[in-house]
Amino acid sequence: MVADRSEAALASVRPGGRSAQSDGESGRPDSEPGPRRRPKNRKAQIVRVAARAFAERGYHPVGVDEIAAEVGISGPALYRHFTNKYALLVAAAEGGAQQLLDAARAADNPDLEPEPRLTALIRGIAEYTIEVRREGGLYRWERRYLEREDRARIRVVYNAVHDTLAGPIADLHPDADPADPADTQLRAAAVLSAIGSITAHRTALSTTRLVNLIGEICWDILRTDLPPAPGPIGGDPVIRGLPVISKREQLLTEAIRIFGRQGYHEASIEEIGAAASINASSVYRYFASKADLLAAAFHRTGERVAIGNNEALAEATSRADAAVRIADRFARMTFVMPEILPVYFAEFSNLPASEQHRLRSIQRQNVLEWANLLDGDQVEARFRVHAAIAQVIDVGRWMHFDARNENLARVGALMRAVLLGTA
Numbered sequence: 514m515v516a517d518r519s520e521a522a523l524a525s526v527r528p529g530g531r532s533a534q535s536d537g538e539s540g541r542p543d544s545e546p547g548p549r550r551r552p553k554n555r556k557a558q559i560v561r562v563a564a565r566a567f568a569e570r571g572y573h574p575v576g577v578d579e580i581a582a583e584v585g586i587s588g589p590a591l592y593r594h595f596t597n598k599y600a601l602l603v604a605a606a607e608g609g610a611q612q613l614l615d616a617a618r619a620a621d622n623p624d625l626e627p628e629p630r631l632t633a634l635i636r637g638i639a640e641y642t643i644e645v646r647r648e649g650g651l652y653r654w655e656r657r658y659l660e661r662e663d664r665a666r667i668r669v670v671y672n673a674v675h676d677t678l679a680g681p682i683a684d685l686h687p688d689a690d691p692a693d694p695a696d697t698q699l700r701a702a703a704v705l706s707a708i709g710s711i712t713a714h715r716t717a718l719s720t721t722r723l724v725n726l727i728g729e730i731c732w733d734i735l736r737t738d739l740p741p742a743p744g745p746i747g748g749d750p751v752i753r754g755l756p757v758i759s760k761r762e763q764l765l766t767e768a769i770r771i772f773g774r775q776g777y778h779e780a781s782i783e784e785i786g787a788a789a790s791i792n793a794s795s796v797y798r799y800f801a802s803k804a805d806l807l808a809a810a811f812h813r814t815g816e817r818v819a820i821g822n823n824e825a826l827a828e829a830t831s832r833a834d835a836a837v838r839i840a841d842r843f844a845r846m847t848f849v850m851p852e853i854l855p856v857y858f859a860e861f862s863n864l865p866a867s868e869q870h871r872l873r874s875i876q877r878q879n880v881l882e883w884a885n886l887l888d889g890d891q892v893e894a895r896f897r898v899h900a901a902i903a904q905v906i907d908v909g910r911w912m913h914f915d916a917r918n919e920n921l922a923r924v925g926a927l928m929r930a931v932l933l934g935t936a
Contacts, residue, residue, distance in 0.1 A: 564605035564648035610670035616641035654859035706907035707751035736932035743919035773852020
């Protein structure tokens with residue numbers, strides 16, 4: 514979930530609560546004498562503040578002047594470090610990726626046996642992610658705003674993090690077919706997803722308990738049995754589903770797809786209308802504005818999740834069975850329309866203020882409904898639910914949301930391990 518950010522947090526207030534006018538780059542009140550000095554880490558400080566703001570509120574709603582104010586400098590002073598807001602986004606995304614890789618490599622000891630080596634790796638990556646929890650989800654949601662070459666360059670760094678884990682995972686499963694590394698790659702992606710899931714919500718847990726819980730979840734992923742991977746796709750793909758007749762439903766479906774691929778601010782009413790084969794003026798017969806379309810997308814997704822939860826509860830023979838049935842429905846819903854989750858989790862700041870509180874309550878209730886089915890501490894259960902949701906998002910992307918039954922079964926096995934453990 515994307516945390517709200519109060520305007521007060523962006524006020525130009527000095528440590529200790531003392532307001533002052535910024536003297537450009539120096540960060541000193543005008544009344545204080547002495548030479549102007551730039552902190553040696555000013556650029557890194559700007560990047561950290563920008564990463565946090567972009568991760569919590571989204572790239573487009575955040576202004577450069579807001580970032581500068583939180584750092585305690587003027588807008589022109591910030592532009593001496595970065596030419597524009599996009600350059601800040603690239604620096605924040607690239608810096609976050611490189612620091613994650615540095616943390617993984619610092620924790621890695623190839624001389625250890627696979628199990629203690631992986632334990633140390635998981636702990637090192639988890640501790641770093643906890644440290645940057647507020648900004649750690651930046652690349653996951655805001656990468657769609659990066660230009661292709663920037664996204665590709667940053668992806669190389671994340672691939673290196675993935676490979677750092679994949680090596681000892683392969684050693685942990687020596688009986689796996691070395692010619693088919695699908696299981697190893699899948700487990701590495703799932704472990705990173707489980708660790709990264711903590712950046713998507715603000716549920717509180719002490720650092721010690723959280724590191725231990727992440728370790729348990731990751732080892733459940735590493736120890737679970739995975740169904741066989743699907744073979745190569747042969748022949749023409751099977752096309753399933755018939756189009757709806759209702760123009761309102763068509764518009765809502767196309768809006769979700771376009772918002773998910775491009776982001777709310779990059780989408781236009783004209784583009785959404787064209788996708789539904791109507792002109793822009795006709796869109797307003799069904800929705801008063803683009804914001805109204807976004808709110809409708811949130812309501813529709815929340816309704817689908819709630820209906821899936823209710824159906825699972827009605828069919829279940831036990832609480833654990835209900836939790837697994839919810840997981841299966843959630844995965845199928847997402848694989849049918851992969852764009853739905855970037856909208857549902859990353860566009861809150863673009864909703865009208867009147868909608869945000871109500872829709873966030875719906876999201877929270879759906880998570881609690883699921884978490885209440887799990888045994889043990891209920892705060893830890895919420896972390897497990899968010900980690901299960903992350904499997905669908907991140908492992909689904911790794912699979913290119915190929916919705917063949919074999920892939921859905923593999924995602925389902927990972928979600929069950931995360932929710933229920935393997936003991």
